[in-house]
Amino acid sequence: MTPLRRTPLTPDALDSTDRAILNRMQDGLPLVPYPFAALAQDLGLDEDALIARIQAMREIGAITRFGPFYDAEAMGGAFCLCAMAVPATRFDAVMTLVNAHPEVAHNYERTHRLNMWFVLACEKAAQIRQTADRIEREAGLPVLLFPKEHEFFIGFKVTA
Amino acid sequence: MTIPDLDRRIIAATTGGLPLTPAPFAEVAGWLGISEDTVIDRMAAMQGAGVIRRVAIAPNHYALGLTANGMSVWDIDDARAIDLGAQVGALSFVSHCYLRPRADGWPYNLFAMIHGHNRDEVEALRTQIATLLGPSCRASDILYSTRILKKTGLRLTEGGL
Structure with a gap:
């Protein structure tokens, strides 16, 4: 690709x-x-x-994909948005240990006290909490879990 | 939800996309050794069940100039959260919209990803959401991403927050 x-x-x-x-x-x-x-x-x-x-x-890169858009959750996976407040001096070290978990699907640095936001993708719901607990222990920092409570229908469209 | 084995095979064959040919479902059917009708019927059933959101093209936001995005977050009166969240999600510039739990030091329960051509535009769109929410919103913030730290092929989703 x-x-x-x-x-x-x-x-x-x-x-x-x-x-x-x-x-x-x-x-x-x-x-x-x-x-x-x-x-x-x-x-x-x-x-x-x-x-x-x-x-x-x-x-030319105007289109990224053509095909069905699957809803991973509807297919049985478990996903959860997580956030951490990581001190600047430890940021790279914590990033490395967080990213080393295969359950971390993507991870973004963001402009906030909670400056590290990542998505955990697991097969089963119970594994979300277990993975977050492991990351907490390794990093010595709390991991906040922001599971989806309600997803709204999206009207998003890129006007070309 | 359990996915029937046949559907799993169709999913596995098409997560990377459909072939750009006049009869793409016939081609997928050929890969799997099943009939075109079966592929279409199963995909229609999956669309009905919400496993497939739609069959479409995904434009590249960046290529089309939508290079700025921000995760806007809002503290909304719980009694109005479903109603107002639906209105925010329906806006053409919001690509993801969810209710999530509040946390210690985090009063926000509505998350809406805003896309624009630049940060000024994103801020203007954020003001538009604030106007829509009115007094039901007690506080808000916006978080811009400064760095992608990891991005793996979560190819089954549309790429969440």
Whole structure:
């Protein structure tokens, strides 16, 4: 997999048709044998042209992925957002010991007294607390657990 | 929830994405030695059950100029949290929106990830949320990420907070 592009494309990298494709295709495709043919008509393109444009946008890094978005929790995994207040002098050492746990899926430094935020991903719910306890012991610092209590439906869309 | 074995095979074959071909489900069916109808039926069932959120393209926020993001956090009156959280989640610039427990020294129960073209825009959008919440919000803050310390391929999710 190519690494995620983290810099903006130049404004002329995409034309208005590309932008219409991006805007439309974030909403989801029909689960039918020829999903692109169904959409191409709406976008005023033929099927091959639509697929070629998606391919090209993937190559320049405008699109990161095409496919089903799975809900990992619905599939049985356990996840929990955690935070720690790590003294600046110990930050790198604590980061190293936290990241060494395979259950730590991602970890961000953030601008707050609670300056280290990571997500634990485990197979079973009980393993979340156990892993957090291990990290607490190793770091000698409290780990705050922020499990999801309610997830709201998201209207997020990147307007291309 | 237990996932039937057939669904697991479809999931394993498609977590990396679908092929960009006119009949992508037929191609997946070919990989697995099952019929196209079965792939489509099972994926539709998984979508109905919430295991699949949608089949779509994921645009790259960064490439499209949305390079700034902040985790906004809000202390909302519990009685109104579900109602107001739903309104915040529906905003087009919020990519994740959850209720989470408060903690010692942490009064916030609503988390909303805000995306913008720059930090000024993120701050303006944060003000928009504050206006929406009105007096039901007692306190708020925003946390910007300064460094990615670890990011592994949690490819099954959309990438949470």
